[in-house]
Amino acid sequence: MALRVLIMAGGTGGHIFPALAVAECLRGDGAEVRWLGTRHGMEARIVPGAGIPMDVIAIGALRGKGPAGWVLLPLRMGRALLQSLIVIMRYRPLVVLGMGGFVSGPGAVMAWLLRIPLVIHEQNAIAGLTNRVLSRMATRTLMGFPGAIAGRKNLVVTGNPVRGAIAELPPP
Numbered sequence: 001m002a003l004r005v006l007i008m009a010g011g012t013g014g015h016i017f018p019a020l021a022v023a024e025c026l027r028g029d030g031a032e033v034r035w036l037g038t039r040h041g042m043e044a045r046i047v048p049g050a051g052i053p054m055d056v057i058a059i060g061a062l063r064g065k066g067p068a069g070w071v072l073l074p075l076r077m078g079r080a081l082l083q084s085l086i087v088i089m090r091y092r093p094l095v096v097l098g099m100g101g102f103v104s105g106p107g108a109v110m111a112w113l114l115r116i117p118l119v120i121h122e123q124n125a126i127a128g129l130t131n132r133v134l135s136r137m138a139t140r141t142l143m144g145f146p147g148a149i150a151g152r153k154n155l156v157v158t159g160n161p162v163r164g165a166i167a168e169l170p171p172p
Contacts, residue, residue, distance in 0.1 A: 003031040008107045009099035010041040018123050019099035021161035034091050036107045057083040080106035105130050112137040122148045123160050
């Protein structure tokens with residue numbers, strides 16, 4: 001049976017392109033990769049173009065939404081958790097990889113609750129809110145830079161994934 005990996009990343013190219021590099025590598029090794037993203041994020045245009053099947057959940061940024069956003073947060077989060085659960089139950093990944101962005105949150109929580117190995121990768125020198133929270137649940141937390149997340153036993157500095165097409169460019 002092929003390794004089945006659910007990759008969660010969205011919002012910005014800083015999360016999406018490193019996740020695509022991981023997907024490219026995994027698929028090259030025969031793994032089955034599926035993506036969890038949002039309908040309106042950058043990933044909705046880029047991921048299908050890379051030939052990766054993508055499921056969408058309805059979730060948005062938590063910050064900057066004012067008082068109404070905080071009041072609606074439990075409903076929005078509940079819906080996103082349920083949508084993530086449905087995707088995970090249908091796909092049955094052997095590992096879930098969160099590469100950052102708010103879309104990683106609900107799927108990571110469901111993976112943790114279902115005891116599916118959860119790996120988080122932080123690409124930035126200072127971790128974002130989602131990855132700081134999820135690193136507490138993760139089986140392993142990978143970092144592009146030392147010190148991006150501190151105080152955990154499961155930390156590994158790996159550097160940042162780079163797509164093959166970029167790695168093959170000649171030096172300047």
